[in-house]
Amino acid sequence: MELIRIRNLAVGYPGEPPVVTGIELTVRDRDYIGVIGPNGGGKTTFIRTLTGALPPLAGKIEPASGNLRLGYLPQIKSIDKTFPLSVTDVVMSGLLSGKGLFGRYGRNERERAKKLLDEIGVGRLAGRAVGELSGGELQRVLLCRALIADPQLLILDEPTTFVDNKFEKELYELLAELNRRMAIVMVSHDLGTISRYVKSIVCINRCFHYHPSNIISAEQLREYDCPIQLISHGPVPHTVLSQHQGCACCDRPKQETR
């Protein structure tokens, strides 16, 4: 079943040249799409447009139904230590009930939030202020927030930035489990690790390339002409991307694409 159809979409910021153009993508039930690309390539801008936080500059995002349930784990760049909300309140704010951040929630919603926090291994933090949390703890709490409305599409922007290796592995296993009942779109810099879990790959570097498979073989790379560097540390390769040569958009000097 189709969840979202994206046609000829351009994303970016009002009054500025588009960051990424020519986006064509259909997200289906139980898709697991890894989004990769270099710093500043436009991954977060695309993701924010997908969630509705930014309006499209051109083109369309068509959800299959008006009440498509989205869960979103944003990229965490810094932590506001003075943020006053409790962990439970933040998790419950993921219930898209129009109550806003300071709305009142019932006992059922509170219990649901507590159950999720327990499942993700941070139940002991339920009463704490989010401003007091470490980066990894906050990331777990925001994951609960993204999951509480039982989304049909879960969108994650670099979910492993602050987490340790142990939780990273647990997180990928949890996502594989969740993918049995929801589609996932996940931004990550670590293609080597995520390609073990995702089903297809999108590469964003001011332009948009979709690979319908999770395997980026040397042959595909040659056809695709994507300069990718794989450095293998044991079984898990590390990935570094630069530009896409042979692509009209990527070959243009940067200032022309901005």
Ligand SMILES: Nc1ncnc2c1ncn2[C@@H]1O[C@H](COP(=O)(O)OP(=O)(O)OP(=O)(O)O)[C@@H](O)[C@H]1O
């Ligand atoms: N609010 C904004 N207004 C104008 N330009 C912005 C804004 N936010 C980001 N940009 C610019 O948009 C471009 C794409 O940024 P974006 O954060 O989408 O890249 P990214 O691929 O997610 O990068 P990273 O891997 O570093 O997170 C960058 O040049 C960035 O400076």
